[in-house]
Amino acid sequence: MCTDCGCSAQGSNTQIKFFVKGYQTDNVDTVERTLLGLPGVYHVHIHAHDGETTIDYSPAKTRLSEITGVFTKHGLEAVI
Amino acid sequence: MEIQVMEDILGRNDQLASENQMLFAKRGVFVLNLMGSPGSGKTSLLEKTMAALKDNLRMAVIEGDLFTSKDADRIAKYDVPVIQINTSGGCHLDAAMVQKVLQELDLENLDLLVVENVGNLVCPAEFNVGEDVKAVVLSITEGDDKPLKYPLIFKESAIAVLNKVDLLPYTNFDMAAAKKDITSIHPAISVLEVSCTSSTGVEAWYDWLKEKVAAKKMAVNAHG
Numbered sequence: 001m002c003t004d005c006g007c008s009a010q011g012s013n014t015q016i017k018f019f020v021k022g023y024q025t026d027n028v029d030t031v032e033r034t035l036l037g038l039p040g041v042y043h044v045h046i047h048a049h050d051g052e053t054t055i056d057y058s059p060a061k062t063r064l065s066e067i068t069g070v071f072t073k074h075g076l077e078a079v080i
Numbered sequence: 081m082e083i084q085v086m087e088d089i090l091g092r093n094d095q096l097a098s099e100n101q102m103l104f105a106k107r108g109v110f111v112l113n114l115m116g117s118p119g120s121g122k123t124s125l126l127e128k129t130m131a132a133l134k135d136n137l138r139m140a141v142i143e144g145d146l147f148t149s150k151d152a153d154r155i156a157k158y159d160v161p162v163i164q165i166n167t168s169g170g171c172h173l174d175a176a177m178v179q180k181v182l183q184e185l186d187l188e189n190l191d192l193l194v195v196e197n198v199g200n201l202v203c204p205a206e207f208n209v210g211e212d213v214k215a216v217v218l219s220i221t222e223g224d225d226k227p228l229k230y231p232l233i234f235k236e237s238a239i240a241v242l243n244k245v246d247l248l249p250y251t252n253f254d255m256a257a258a259k260k261d262i263t264s265i266h267p268a269i270s271v272l273e274v275s276c277t278s279s280t281g282v283e284a285w286y287d288w289l290k291e292k293v294a295a296k297k298m299a300v301n302a303h304g
Contacts, residue, residue, distance in 0.1 A: 032264075033264035036231070036264045036265055037264055037265070037266070037267045039235070042231045042232060042235070043231065
């Protein structure tokens with residue numbers, strides 16, 4: 001996280017960018033906040049119009065399957 | 081050139097933090113790592129806490145500061161043991177710094193130890209010092225965008241104190257939006273609205289703290 005001063009290893013967070021099919025205006029906010037609530041997820045950005053989704057997370061704290069599970073739970077399909 | 085391996089630094093810190101934690105657990109001392117930006121009101125909150133609880137709880141404070149003892153001087157006025165750690169420009173406290181000063185504290189006769197970290201919304205959240213919980217103080221004058229901009233500190237904290245709410249009418253701080261963002265980042269976090277100036281909400285803070293201290297004592301007693 002603090003890559004400026006270099007005092008930690010959080011800079012090794014992983015950023016993944018992929019497309020998700022099925023976003024609706026009424027579920028984007030819910031999905032974004034549900035993802036953000038996962039233990040190792042620090043940033044989520046969703047482009048609802050084309051489904052582009054960017055997530056910064058720590059693989060040590062959250063598994064990718066937990067992230068993809070959120071999409072499945074909301075009836076969405078993540079193409080990773 | 082020496083290349084530092086960051087994972088090893090954090091691994092070493094976690095090991096020392098765990099040693100500190102065992103020391104505190106043995107003596108039933110509840111330890112709070114108090115974090116937040118410079119000027120968010122960490123020391124003001126501590127001053128209120130000292131004044132209100134020092135007759136009921138045996139407290140001590142470790143003050144983290146880059147160079148000065150200004151905050152420690154404020155705390156010392158409350159007749160509570162206070163130890164100053166100067167990081168000489170370092171942006172956070174770590175477990176080794178805390179471990180080094182612990183011998184100066186009478187842990188046997190303490191209920192609550194507050195470690196006021198260096199004012200910084202980023203790095204302190206990454207380094208455990210052996211605390212039971214972390215707390216973050218956010219002044220509403222910093223803006224309601226800060227939780228999403230600095231998610232780790234809210235993710236790691238058990239409680240977020242939104243301070244200076246007496247200034248709400250003079251800012252564009254959106255309390256509902258800030259709370260929604262904080263609880264999205266950390267669904268289990270407690271959020272309090274506080275003003276150290278007007279004393280709004282401070283009772284809820286005292287209650288939260290007393291509850292934590294009592295729970296720690298109870299857990300230690302239960303395990304002998």
